[in-house]
Amino acid sequence: MREARQIGEFANQLRGHLIQPEDPAYESARRIYNGMIDKRPALIARCADVADVMRAIRFARDNDVTLALRSGGHNGAGLSLCDDGLVVDLSSQKGIRVDPQARTVRVEPGCTWGDVDHATHAFGLATVSGIISTTGVAGLTLGGGHGYLSRQYGLTIDNLLEADVALADGSLVRASAEEHPDLFWALRGGGGNFGVVTSFLLRLHPVAMVQAGPAFWSMDDAEVILKWYREFMPRAPRELYGFFAFLEVPPSPLFPSGLHGRRVCSVLWCYSGPPERADEVLAQVRGVHDPLFEHIDTVPYPLLQGLFDQFYPPGLQWYWKGDFVNEIPDEAVDKHGRHARGLPTPLSTMHLYPIDGVVQQVASDATAFAYRDCQWSSLIAGVAEDPADGDRVRDWARGYWQDLHPYSAGGSYVNFLEEEGEARVRSAYRGNYERLVDVKTQYDPDNLFRRNQNIPPR
Structure with a gap:
C-alpha cells in the first residue's frame, strides 16, 4: 500500500472513518452478504458523504490503488471487496427523501430496499426492486433491477430519473436524459463501471397493499407444474407476477x-393491480393442480419484500x-426436474x-440492459450454512447451469x-457492449473502476 x-x-x-486491518472494526467491516467471500x-x-467519496477516488487514482465499491454488499x-486495495464503503450513507406530490424518492447509495420501502410505504407508494429487502439499492439498480412489480412498472432502471455520479477524475456530475445522457444510458444496466453513484432519483407508483403468497406442489408434479407455468405466465395480466421456484x-x-423439510415446486404470487379485480385475476391461479399448500392474502408491500430475509440472513455460503x-421446451423441463430433485442443501434453490x-x-438499445425480448431471468443458487458444503453447492449449481444453458x-x-x-460479460450486453466500451473510454479511460463485471476501455 502507501506510506x-x-x-x-x-x-x-x-x-x-478509515478502517485498517489493526482496527477492532476491521473484521466486521470486511464481511459481506456472501459468507463464501x-x-x-x-x-x-x-464514507460519510459525497466529499468523502470524491477524496477516496482521488486517493486511489493518485496512488495507483485497486478500488472496490461497497453499498449493500450483496x-x-x-466484487464489492478486494484484497490489499481500498474499499469505498457507502453503507452509512442512508439519506432518503420522498416527494409524494411528484411521486419520486431520492436515495443515497448506502440504503437497502428495506430502507426505501419503509420510507415510501408511509405515502402508499413503492418502486421496482428485488425480492430480498436487505439488498442494496445501488448494486441492484445499476445492474437493471427486476422484481415483483416489473411486469407492471418495468425494471428499476426504467424508473431511474437521474443519478449523481462521482467520476474517476474526482469530479461530480448529474446524469439524466438531459445531462450526460450517454452516461445515464450506460448506468442503466452497466453496473459500477463508470463511477460511484452518490444519489438515485427514482419514480414511485401507487402500491401499498398487495395480494400475495405462495403455492406449493409436490416435487412429483414438478414437470406438470412447470409446463403449466410456462404457458400461463406470459398470458397473465401484467398486474400479476409470479416467480417459479424449486x-x-x-x-x-x-x-x-x-x-x-419437504422438497416442492412453488410459485410466489403478487397481484398489485386494482383491488376490485383481485378476485377475478387470482381465480386463475387458486387451486391449480391441487396444491399441497396455498395462501394468498392481502399484505403490506414491505412485508412481502422482507419475506425471504429470515430464511437467507447474511453470512451464508452462496x-x-x-x-x-x-x-422452456419439454427437454429443458425434464432437466429442471432432475436437478431440482437433487437439491444439495435445504437452502439451495432455482428461481424463474x-x-x-x-x-x-x-427497446433493447434504449438502456444498457439488452435482454428486453426475454420472458424470464433464471437463477440457480447453491446455498449452505456450513462452509464445508461450499464445494457441494458450487458443483450442483454449475452442473445445473451447464445442462440448462443450451436452452x-x-x-x-x-x-x-x-x-x-x-x-x-459481453454476452450479458449483446449489441450494447461496444457502446458501453465507448462510454467507459470517455468517463474512465484508465479503468479505475474495474472491480465489477468489467467493461475495459479501449
Whole structure:
C-alpha cells in the first residue's frame, strides 16, 4: 500500500472513518452478504458523504490503488471487496427523501430496499426492486433491477430519473436524459463501471397493499407444474407476477409443520393491480393442480419484500449462476426436474423471474440492459450454512447451469454473474457492449473502476 504518512493524511481528510486491518472494526467491516467471500482490503473508507467519496477516488487514482465499491454488499461474486486495495464503503450513507406530490424518492447509495420501502410505504407508494429487502439499492439498480412489480412498472432502471455520479477524475456530475445522457444510458444496466453513484432519483407508483403468497406442489408434479407455468405466465395480466421456484419448505410457522423439510415446486404470487379485480385475476391461479399448500392474502408491500430475509440472513455460503430464457421446451423441463430433485442443501434453490410485460415495451438499445425480448431471468443458487458444503453447492449449481444453458438466450442478468470472464460479460450486453466500451473510454479511460463485471476501455 502507501506510506503511513499518506494514509494518515487521507484519514484526516475524511469525515467518515478509515478502517485498517489493526482496527477492532476491521473484521466486521470486511464481511459481506456472501459468507463464501474472504477478502482482506488494506483500507476501508467508510464514507460519510459525497466529499468523502470524491477524496477516496482521488486517493486511489493518485496512488495507483485497486478500488472496490461497497453499498449493500450483496454482490455474489464478492466484487464489492478486494484484497490489499481500498474499499469505498457507502453503507452509512442512508439519506432518503420522498416527494409524494411528484411521486419520486431520492436515495443515497448506502440504503437497502428495506430502507426505501419503509420510507415510501408511509405515502402508499413503492418502486421496482428485488425480492430480498436487505439488498442494496445501488448494486441492484445499476445492474437493471427486476422484481415483483416489473411486469407492471418495468425494471428499476426504467424508473431511474437521474443519478449523481462521482467520476474517476474526482469530479461530480448529474446524469439524466438531459445531462450526460450517454452516461445515464450506460448506468442503466452497466453496473459500477463508470463511477460511484452518490444519489438515485427514482419514480414511485401507487402500491401499498398487495395480494400475495405462495403455492406449493409436490416435487412429483414438478414437470406438470412447470409446463403449466410456462404457458400461463406470459398470458397473465401484467398486474400479476409470479416467480417459479424449486425449494425445500423451511421450518417456519408460516407453513404447515407437515411440509417442513419437504422438497416442492412453488410459485410466489403478487397481484398489485386494482383491488376490485383481485378476485377475478387470482381465480386463475387458486387451486391449480391441487396444491399441497396455498395462501394468498392481502399484505403490506414491505412485508412481502422482507419475506425471504429470515430464511437467507447474511453470512451464508452462496454460489449462483444465471441466464436469460425465452422458452422452456419439454427437454429443458425434464432437466429442471432432475436437478431440482437433487437439491444439495435445504437452502439451495432455482428461481424463474418473469421479465415480460412493461419490461418488453422498452427497446433493447434504449438502456444498457439488452435482454428486453426475454420472458424470464433464471437463477440457480447453491446455498449452505456450513462452509464445508461450499464445494457441494458450487458443483450442483454449475452442473445445473451447464445442462440448462443450451436452452437460454445466451447471456445472464449481470447481477447474477460470478467472476466468469470477459465473454460472459459481453454476452450479458449483446449489441450494447461496444457502446458501453465507448462510454467507459470517455468517463474512465484508465479503468479505475474495474472491480465489477468489467467493461475495459479501449
